[in-house]
Structure formats: structure tokens, C-alpha cells
Amino acid sequence: MAQMRDALDLLPQPHPDDSSPGDWTEVLKLVVVGKGDKQRETLADSELSHPQQVAAARLTQISAWLEAAGRQPKPAKTLLELAKWWVEHSGLPFEDRGTETVRAELRSMPGINAELADRLLLFVGQHRAFPIDRATIRIACRHGWTEPEADYEDWQATITRTWETTAALQRVSRGFSAVGSKHCGPQPRCTGCPLEPLLPPGGPISLGEEGG
């Protein structure tokens, strides 16, 4: 596991840390905008930036606000449930509450899968959680750090055991996303990749079905 831990120092940090942990606007970024979206600022001034207003709105109104901000209306139901939950906990749904409790509440909401729940826990709530996305799976399997057959909870346990602080987990998550988009897609492009020094002696382990 030592090599996996070494990745922290090699990974790039592509975006300056402009996040505001614990803030509703972070929820909006993760649920509506997604990773790498260049138009995240368009939501800051929209009606959606006020959770009380979203919690009291009808779905059609939330959809209209999303469309006015240049977004698809699909996350409207997710936002409504999240806003109600946010208001119910007085704007502090992640504070002084167990990770498993919050995780279960998030996963029970429409449109929130295991990965998004953990992304919210890590980046909004500052909990020790890690969103297991495709980039993470590709990188970890190709380096032999985990088995492709492992389930989501196994991946989660391995990664949170390796990096213990939320700051490190956030850094690794951002770094894996950046490496995944630039180097470690369906076909690995290892030459010049920041994690190339950590490859196994025989090169990246094949993921089989993708040919990479």
C-alpha cells in the first residue's frame, strides 16, 4: 500500500481550491454543474442559490430556474429533496453527525448514487469519504492497488485507510480526476503521466474488457 500512498505527492492539483465547504453553493456545484464544468458561476446569482427558496418551491419552478441558468431540468427533484433536508437541519446537515448516518440519508434521495453521496460528504461536509468514480477505478486497478472485482464499499475502505485526512482525500480525488481525463481513459497514456513512476514493473495492468 506504500506506493498507493505515494501518489498523493505526485498528483496534480488542477484547480485552485475555491470551494466553500459547508455552503449550499457547493451542493449546487456538485449536483447541477458536475466536474470540470466551465460555467459553474452561472448558478451563484440564480434563485437556486437560496436553499430555503428551493425547499419551498414546486418542481416546475425549480426546473424553470435550472433552465434559466442554462441547465437541464433533470436534477430538479434531487435539489428539492436536498434543499428540504438542508433546511430541516438548519443549514448544517453535516455537522456533528456520523458519516454513515449522513451517507444513508443522501443515498435515499432521488438522483443521488453512492459516488455523489460520497462527493457531497467529502467536499461539502468535510467527512472522511471518497467518491469512487471511473477514473479512480482505472488508476487503482492498472497499478495493482485494488482488484477490479472489489465492490464499492471495498474501494471506499481501501482508499480511506490509505489517506486519513479529508484534505488528503480531497486532493487525491481532484488529482485522480485530472489524471483520468488527461492520461488514464479507456486506453492508458502512461508516457508523461504523473503516476508513471508508480507503475508495476510490467506496465499498467490490463482492465481486459476495455482493451486497456
Ligand code: SF4
Ligand atoms: S495513464 Fe498509466 S501511469 Fe497514468 S494513471 Fe493510468 S496507468 Fe497509471
